[in-house]
Amino acid sequence: MTLQIVAGTANPALAGSAAGVLGIEPATTVVERFPDGELRPVVDGLRGADVYLIQPTSPPVNEHVMELLLLVDACRRAGAERITAVIPYFGYARQDRRGRAGQAIGVRVVANALASAGTWRLIVVDPHTSALEAICAVQVEMLTAVPFLARQLGTGPLGEQAWEGTVVVAPDLGAVKLAEHYGRLLSRPVAVIRKTRLSGTSVIAEELVGDVRDRPVIVVDDMISTGGTIAAAAEAVLDHGAAPEIVVVATHGLFVEPAMERLGRTTIQQVLVTDTVEQLTAPEMPHSVCSVAPLLADAIGRLHRDESLDDLLART
Structure with a gap:
């Protein structure tokens, strides 16, 4: 054939x-x-x-x-x-x-x-x-795509030195195995947030398990849709004393409204996604795309x- x-x-x-x-x-x-x-x-x-x-x-x-x-x-x-x-x-x-x-x-x-x-x-x-x-x-x-994304973290604007002291954060219980995968690849510890979904676009983060105080974090998920989960995670780690240098990594960057506005109000420093979803416009924040x-x-x-x-x- x-x-x-x-x-x-x-x-x-x-x-x-x-x-x-x-x-x-x-x-x-x-x-x-x-x-x-x-x-x-x-x-x-x-x-x-x-x-x-x-x-x-x-x-x-x-x-x-x-x-x-x-x-x-x-x-x-x-x-x-x-x-x-x-x-x-x-x-x-x-x-x-x-x-x-x-x-x-x-x-x-x-x-x-x-x-x-x-x-x-x-x-x-x-x-x-x-x-x-x-x-x-x-x-x-x-x-x-996790190994591809993990490798690109070391070649992006933050570089490999940014992994020093970094904690990988799962924004909800469903992302724990994903965070552990990134943690193994980057040789970094993992923290977990417990969230409650209020609606299709709104969530609240209720609890964080792990130590993020004074440490930069990498929030990982399989997708970014409306940005509610990621924004809640960013707020939660800051409430627990994390450094403001927050990096977000997700395989699928849907960026459905109001994702850009919502993420733009956070201290997120960098967003890394793949091109599984066509990226037609650049988000209003530092943004990198890793091709699959x-x-x-x-x-x-x-x-x-x-x-x-x-x-x-x-x-x-």
Whole structure:
């Protein structure tokens, strides 16, 4: 089977970069949009191919999910031998359980729809739920960008010397394993904040376990959406005597309003994210982007050659 990369419209630059690392050109893809909002993707030259369709389901999530489903069907009807959906940011992954009766489990619905459309396998990067593999009816490869981000921390404006005395902070209990991963890579201790979510955009930090007094901190999370969790964490560490030099690291930088305004009111010195979500505008603060194109290209190349991904996978 020949290797083919198909790019959706959610992040064509990332798809193009990954294809470039692999030394190929993305397949010809056109996504027509009708006046009423309907999408009609058309792809060419995929008969018998091993297709990797790169489309993060970033905001607007619903449109990008629908485009992904239609692209999978288009690839199938173009004669692709097998179709792997590469979803660097998997929207709806936060909806992995019911908070009360009558709620939908969104991640299960999207996963089932992808399988029904003809997806053979999924590749995701640092998904919000580690249960994704168990939820999906198809094979899931969960990659991690954490080693890439940890390495870039040492080459950014703060440099490796900033790790001296630094504490890695998990902004909530759900990020503890992530913080421990960063802590191992950076050889730094870990502190944990316990938060309570008041709404989809508002949280409060109630307790901090660990010593951050007079020490710079690195707050780590899988994503920055509205910035509520990160802003609450920044306030909490300052309340516990941390140094004002706060660095934030997250795989997925959604920056949904009012994230920029909210984070701009904190003492955060630097934000580091990846390009799993297309970064169209520079946030109103120091901001660095670490590309996951080499990670995706490495995984795609290995899967195409039926090689192991063991050292690229997220550990849960």
